[in-house]
Amino acid sequence: MYVAVKGGERAIDNAHRLLAHARRGDPAVPEVAPAQIREQLALAVDRVMTEGSLYDRDLAAIAIKQARGDLVEAAFLVRAFRTTLPRFGATDPIDTAAMQVARRVSATFKDIPGGQVLGPTFDYTHRLIDFLLEAGADIAEPARAAADPAAMPRVTDLLGHDDLIERNPPGDPDAPVPDLTREPLDLPAGRDLRLQNLARGDEGFLLALGYSTQRGFGRTHPFAGEIRLGEVELEFVAEDVGFAVPLGEITVTECQMVNQFKGSATEPPRFTRGYGLAFGHCERKTMGMALVDRALRAGELGEEVKAPAQDEEFVLMHSDNVQATGFVEHLKLPHYVDFQAELGLIRQMRAEIAARAAAGSPDGTTLQEAAE
């Protein structure tokens, strides 16, 4: 009898072996260690943690190595690991006002309590390839200052004191915390769910959408009220203990956009908010996120919804790069059964047209008849 050739199985095994080989590259070059990625490609690690929705620098570094530097693939690896982890509950909301700040800039005021802190930023570097890095250069010690004990209130809070910006809705500690990864997205979504979606969303997608709002597709007149980067305390209230247990510190980036005001004949105008938050140092991501968050509030703020960035279903259904890459890339899987069906139809339709032409019948008439 005849049996199927197990070419598929052998091909897969061989492809995996070849992949491992290609990942390693030239064996004469030292192998990169995850710790090196964690320490020296930290922004890649931060992006993978954010889009992978899991705060674990070591795991993200291994994922980046395994994915050969493909950050979307690395986020996918982290997500697939994350899905197997048990859930113990939700932490208390983090308090970014109490952040140990490493960087803090505001575009809205020249000086603010606590001051502007540039921190580690590319912002004023000249983008000239630094050939010293090729050989590895000694790095000068960073300048140090005594820790400033002064509080660093958030700029939006300062505006809030003067009632110039809309108030954030009061928090409800008893309200359930929605989890996009544990329940299907139901539209329209609340802002909490939207922000969760955007926080996991693809940086490039949010960047492009945020940019589009600046170019007039859903303009929101944004000012970067404040961007801050630093460590915040995580606390978890365990039911059986009854009080908040500190879990440690995580580094986050927060962006608060201050957008053009909203008011009415009776309601004094106030600035409106757009919010972005990400694990690690993801400044571009949080700025795009804050622009898109504000754009998505169009309906709530009585603005006409007409631009892509304002369209909740469009944004939320297409923001996830793990979903998007899967569905775009699945086109390379075999589709020959469906293609055969299409081939059959196109050949049949072409044959019919050829037959009609041979019989001298004008096509339009025949098609019209067919439709009637």
Next chain:
Amino acid sequence: MSALATSGTVAASGYNFAYLDEQTKRMIRRAILKAIAIPGYQVPFASREMPMPYGWGTGGVQVTAAILGASDRLKVIDQGADDTTNAVSIRKFFEKTSGVATTTHTAEATIIQTRHRIPEKNLTADQVLVYQVPIPEPLRFLEPRETETRVMHALEDYGLMHVKLYEDIATHGHIATTYAYPVKVEDRYVMDPSPTPKFDNPKMNDCAALQLFGAGREKRIYALPPHTKVVSLDFDDHPFEPTKFDHACALCGATHTYLDEVITDDAGGRMFVCSDTDHCEERRAEGHRGALLGEAPAAIAGAAE
């Protein structure tokens, strides 16, 4: 082969039986039960992120993982064949995580997970067919918004679909849909049969097996209980016609099966062979011979054993 520990973990992999945790399985199982109770209706479910990409069958894999038991015998096909790379990959996934027996023989399988085909052999009451579904919403290409299409289903408002099919006829003289051809289930829900060729649509009607559909990225599960009425949409003057082939299978001579076209040279040479490899092999074992059986390359015909 079976490596089941009583706790349900598979010793070889360290993962839970069939990979998913028990809470996830319960959630999927509840969705499956409601899907069976409302044939053709898409039940939202909290699809998990699986260790394979969306688009590679995460929905079908989750459904299979939720129903699979230690005594099942699993068959996985893609494009009708057990040997396509993704079918091999999914079969290995379940071998590793569940240790259940697998088979390529349609008749021996208790669960068949499929992408793009329904096996040629009539399915039985002892079988479950699990479809991998990319876009579960049959109205999606007419109306991209979920918020709109779910209302259309609620109102049983399928006018848009009929307009689309009718426009096809006006433009092409045919309903220009050859796969994922929409069906109506029990005179109520319009349903996407997944991207199976319309050749397979008649097999869905009054099928003896339970049919389950899983869409992972789109987070929907739907079902056809056995012996459910499934009608392909059409018009009185343009009745539904399954695809017919002018050829017989070059390997087994079958004239009633769905065929793959294989290009054999760059001078117009081609041969047509059964897409259902198990069915074709079985026919050849019974002595049926197609015109090119002796000369087809081993990659197409398989190897003589």
Next chain:
Amino acid sequence: MALARAFTDPVHGAQQTFRAVMNALARPGTLQPVDGLAEAPAPLSPVAGAIAVALADYETPLWLDAPLAAAPNVAAWLAFHTGARIITAPPQAAFALVADPAALPDLAGFALGSDIYPDRSTTLILQVADFAANTATSRLRLTGPGIKGHATLAVAGLPADIAERLAANQALFPRGVDLILAGPSAVAALPRTTRVTLVET
């Protein structure tokens, strides 16, 4: 009370019980064997207990009928083994457990789902005495999806007007509740799609 684990083998016990319920719903009127949980506290039956443990968890509020609600061990046992909240309002129930189906409340009082989300409806688990022909109090003729032609189901313990009630439920389609009948050693099911008439005896 002993709070050991319910299924000896939680993974495969739950799978086998689910599969029996799935087959019962997919083929209304057929009897699907289930190994009950012997330690389910009365009046919760071993089979109904197994179904609840297999399908319920913290995401699925459970409603108990009067005899089950009156037995304090039942709620504690279910809460322990499933993590489900025991609730008293039928419209919030994902599952309703009914030990005395003769006193079955109005089906329309449970969650019926909406036209947009008809799946958001209660599944009732009814403990029935028997499926034997000689002791049956209701002989039902069934048609609909899952059934080739028609099927018959003999049940002891359902209310006399069950056919009218199920007809009213069926008329709501796609909304409506679904019934799982838990016998002493098997389940049968009557999903909302099944059209039910009484066979005169």
